[in-house]
Amino acid sequence: MTPNIMRKIPLVIGAAALLATLGLFGAAPDVQAEYGDVVLNNYSDKAGMRPVVFPHWFHRVRYRCKACHADLGIAFKAGGNDINMVKVIDGQYCGACHNGKVAWSVENCDLCHSGKPGTPTQTHGSTINLLAAPGTSAPAPAGAAVAPPAAAKKK
Amino acid sequence: MGRNILLFSLALVISCGVQAQDALRGKAVYDVQCAPCHATGLLGSPRTGDAAAWAKRTAAGINAVYANAIKGKGSMPARGGDARLTDAQIIAAINYMLKASPGVASDKGEPANAKGVAVAATDSGKGRTVYQSACAACHATGAAGAPKLGDGAAWAPRVGAGAAALQASALKGKGAMPPKGGNMALPDADVRAAVGFMLAQVGPGAAAPAAAPATPAVAAPAQTTADAGKGRTVYQSACAACHSTGVAGAPKLGDGAAWTPRINAGMAALQTNALKGKGAMPPKGGNASLADADVRAAVAYIVAQTRGVAATPAVAAAGTPPVMTAPTAPAPNTPPVLAVAPPPQVQAANDPNAFNRLLAPPSKRNAAPANDGIHDASSPGTMLLQAPLASFTTLARSTTGNYVDWVAAIGKKQIQPRWDARDAKAEPTVMDLTIVREVKGTMPDVVFPHKQHTEWLDCSNCHPAIFVPQKGANQISMAAIMLGQKCGVCHGKVAFPVSECRLCHSRAKPAQAAREGKR
Incomplete structure (x- = not known):
C-alpha cells in the first residue's frame, strides 16, 4: 500500500461511515440480483470484508438440494447457519467442497466475498423481500462501494 | 432393396434424434419470443399452423426465412426483438413453427444449416446491433470512464494500441470494463463486431460504410455530440420498418397530414402509445428490449421530422420528456430540447414504470454479477464469476424466478446435478406419490x-x-x-x-x- 493511499484512509473511512448511515434512510438503488442469490453478512462487514454472495443457481446446476441441505445440514434460511472461516477451513459448510479438491479453496477470498459492503443478509428476489419488507434488499448506496473494505482492514 | 430400406430407416432414426432435441429447444424459444405474434398472426406474421402463409415464405428457400428472422424484415424485428438469442436458437424456433404447420416442413424444411445462415446473417449491421444492446449503456454516455462513441480524443490512444489489443480488452475486460461488456452470453465474434463498429465511428474514413451501411445517413460528426442522433438511430432500428413505408396504417415519417392530429393529442399520449402499443402498433415497435428513454427519443425524432425541425440532435432523457410547447404552432427556429442522458440508475428511478418491481424487462433479467446491484464491481473476484446467462442459454426457460424451468431442465437431462457431493453415481430415490x-x-x-x-x-x-x-x-x-x-x-x-x-x-x-x- 502506497503512502499516498495511507494518508487518505481516515477520509475514506469517514465517507464510508457517512454513506452507511445514509443508507438506512436513503432510496433503494436499482438491484437486479439473480433470483435466489443469497447475501451472507453475519460477520463480514464487521470484519472488514465484503459480504458473501452465494449464487444459489450456480450450485443447483451442479448439485441437488439434498447434497447441501441434507448431507451438510445447511438450513433453508439466509443467515440461519452460523458459518465462519474456522468452520469452513475445518471442512464444515462451504468447506466440505471448497477445499481445493472438489471446488477452489479458501484462499480465493474475493470469489465469495464479492458483495457490495453494507448489503444485508437475505435471499434476493424472495417474496418476503418484495412484499413483506420492501427496501431491505438494497445494499449501501453506490458511493459506499468506492471505499474498499480492504482499506478499513489495514487500519 | 432390403438394404436400401435398412439404410433409409437408419438415416431416419438419426435425423429424428437430432430433430427431437432441436424441437425441444425450438419450442422453448418460440414460447418466449415468437408466440406473442406468431401464435395469433399479429401484424401480418405467418401464424403457426397456417401452412399456406408459411409456404409463401419458404418458397424463396428456407435459408431466406432464417436470414429474415435473424436480420428482421417488415414488422418482424431482428431476432424476434431479443438480440441475445443466437442464430441456432432462432433457427430452432423457425423449424418448430414449420413443423407445427403440416405440409410446409417436409419439402423445404431441410437441415437447419446454422453455419450457412450465420454467414448470411453476419451482415454489416451486426456490430451496431451488438453495440446497442451491450455496449451503449456505458459507451454512449461515457459512464465509468468509458470512451464515448465517436469521441476521437478518448479513442485515439486506445486505437494506437491496435485493434487486436482493443478486442482482447473488450473480450476479457479491463479496468471498469467488464468482460464482453458484462454480457457473457455474447459470442466472441459479436464482441469483435461491436469493437469494429465503435472504431468505425471514430476514425475519419475508417470502415464506417462497411460497418453500418444499413444507416448511412448517420454521419460520424453527429455521433460526436453527446448522444446526438439517438432518436434517429432508434427510429431506424425499431420504427422505420413500418413508419418509413406506412405499413399497417402507420403514419409515415414526415407526413404532416397524418401526424398533426396525433401530435395535437400531446407528446405524452404519443409516447404512451409508442411505449404501450396501440392498434397495429406493438409496444416499443415490437422490440421490448428497448429502454423507455430510447423510445421517447425516437418519438421526439419523428415529431421533429414532421414539424420541419432539422434533425439536429434532439435527445430525450427518461423522465424528462421533450417539452413541446404549443404543438400545433410551427416552430422551426425553436432549438431542440437538449438534455444530457443521465446514468442508467437515474433513468430507472425516474421511469414512471419503475414501481413495477415484479416485472423485470428482458434487459434487466439475469444480470451479470458486475451489473446486478449486489456484487461489488470493484472487487477483483466479481469479474471472474460466471454470469447466469452464460449458464442458462441451453436450459428450458420459464417466465419467472431465474427464468429457467428447473424441473424441465432436470427432466430433460439438460442438467445432471449430483445427488451426493462425493459419489457422482449416486441416484435419488424418486417417490411417485x-x-x-x-x-x-x-x-x-x-x-x-x-x-x-x-x-x-x-x-x-x-x-x-x-x-x-x-x-x-x-x-x-x-x-x-x-x-x-x-x-x-x-x-x-x-x-x-x-x-x-x-x-x-x-x-x-x-x-x-x-x-x-x-x-
Missing part, C-alpha cells in the same frame, strides 16, 4: 407431486420439521407461504415463486369442473 389438498376458497385444489420434489430433495429436508408426514396434520396458508414458511421455505426464494398460482392450484374442484363442462 401425488397428494391433493382441497382448498377452502374458490381456487382450484392443490396438487402436490412428490415426484418432482424427490428428484431434488431428501425426505428429511421437509419431513418432519416443515411438514408432518400425516394427512390433515399440516395447516398451510398463502400468508404463511409468503412469509417464508411451509412451501415458502423454497417457493418464493429459490423454487418458482408464488406468482405462479396455477402450477400448484391445478385441479379444478368437482363443482367447477362440472360447470365448465356445461358451457
Whole structure:
C-alpha cells in the first residue's frame, strides 16, 4: 500500500461511515440480483470484508438440494447457519467442497466475498423481500462501494 | 432393396434424434419470443399452423426465412426483438413453427444449416446491433470512464494500441470494463463486431460504410455530440420498418397530414402509445428490449421530422420528456430540447414504470454479477464469476424466478446435478406419490407431486420439521407461504415463486369442473 493511499484512509473511512448511515434512510438503488442469490453478512462487514454472495443457481446446476441441505445440514434460511472461516477451513459448510479438491479453496477470498459492503443478509428476489419488507434488499448506496473494505482492514 | 430400406430407416432414426432435441429447444424459444405474434398472426406474421402463409415464405428457400428472422424484415424485428438469442436458437424456433404447420416442413424444411445462415446473417449491421444492446449503456454516455462513441480524443490512444489489443480488452475486460461488456452470453465474434463498429465511428474514413451501411445517413460528426442522433438511430432500428413505408396504417415519417392530429393529442399520449402499443402498433415497435428513454427519443425524432425541425440532435432523457410547447404552432427556429442522458440508475428511478418491481424487462433479467446491484464491481473476484446467462442459454426457460424451468431442465437431462457431493453415481430415490389438498376458497385444489420434489430433495429436508408426514396434520396458508414458511421455505426464494398460482392450484374442484363442462 502506497503512502499516498495511507494518508487518505481516515477520509475514506469517514465517507464510508457517512454513506452507511445514509443508507438506512436513503432510496433503494436499482438491484437486479439473480433470483435466489443469497447475501451472507453475519460477520463480514464487521470484519472488514465484503459480504458473501452465494449464487444459489450456480450450485443447483451442479448439485441437488439434498447434497447441501441434507448431507451438510445447511438450513433453508439466509443467515440461519452460523458459518465462519474456522468452520469452513475445518471442512464444515462451504468447506466440505471448497477445499481445493472438489471446488477452489479458501484462499480465493474475493470469489465469495464479492458483495457490495453494507448489503444485508437475505435471499434476493424472495417474496418476503418484495412484499413483506420492501427496501431491505438494497445494499449501501453506490458511493459506499468506492471505499474498499480492504482499506478499513489495514487500519 | 432390403438394404436400401435398412439404410433409409437408419438415416431416419438419426435425423429424428437430432430433430427431437432441436424441437425441444425450438419450442422453448418460440414460447418466449415468437408466440406473442406468431401464435395469433399479429401484424401480418405467418401464424403457426397456417401452412399456406408459411409456404409463401419458404418458397424463396428456407435459408431466406432464417436470414429474415435473424436480420428482421417488415414488422418482424431482428431476432424476434431479443438480440441475445443466437442464430441456432432462432433457427430452432423457425423449424418448430414449420413443423407445427403440416405440409410446409417436409419439402423445404431441410437441415437447419446454422453455419450457412450465420454467414448470411453476419451482415454489416451486426456490430451496431451488438453495440446497442451491450455496449451503449456505458459507451454512449461515457459512464465509468468509458470512451464515448465517436469521441476521437478518448479513442485515439486506445486505437494506437491496435485493434487486436482493443478486442482482447473488450473480450476479457479491463479496468471498469467488464468482460464482453458484462454480457457473457455474447459470442466472441459479436464482441469483435461491436469493437469494429465503435472504431468505425471514430476514425475519419475508417470502415464506417462497411460497418453500418444499413444507416448511412448517420454521419460520424453527429455521433460526436453527446448522444446526438439517438432518436434517429432508434427510429431506424425499431420504427422505420413500418413508419418509413406506412405499413399497417402507420403514419409515415414526415407526413404532416397524418401526424398533426396525433401530435395535437400531446407528446405524452404519443409516447404512451409508442411505449404501450396501440392498434397495429406493438409496444416499443415490437422490440421490448428497448429502454423507455430510447423510445421517447425516437418519438421526439419523428415529431421533429414532421414539424420541419432539422434533425439536429434532439435527445430525450427518461423522465424528462421533450417539452413541446404549443404543438400545433410551427416552430422551426425553436432549438431542440437538449438534455444530457443521465446514468442508467437515474433513468430507472425516474421511469414512471419503475414501481413495477415484479416485472423485470428482458434487459434487466439475469444480470451479470458486475451489473446486478449486489456484487461489488470493484472487487477483483466479481469479474471472474460466471454470469447466469452464460449458464442458462441451453436450459428450458420459464417466465419467472431465474427464468429457467428447473424441473424441465432436470427432466430433460439438460442438467445432471449430483445427488451426493462425493459419489457422482449416486441416484435419488424418486417417490411417485401425488397428494391433493382441497382448498377452502374458490381456487382450484392443490396438487402436490412428490415426484418432482424427490428428484431434488431428501425426505428429511421437509419431513418432519416443515411438514408432518400425516394427512390433515399440516395447516398451510398463502400468508404463511409468503412469509417464508411451509412451501415458502423454497417457493418464493429459490423454487418458482408464488406468482405462479396455477402450477400448484391445478385441479379444478368437482363443482367447477362440472360447470365448465356445461358451457
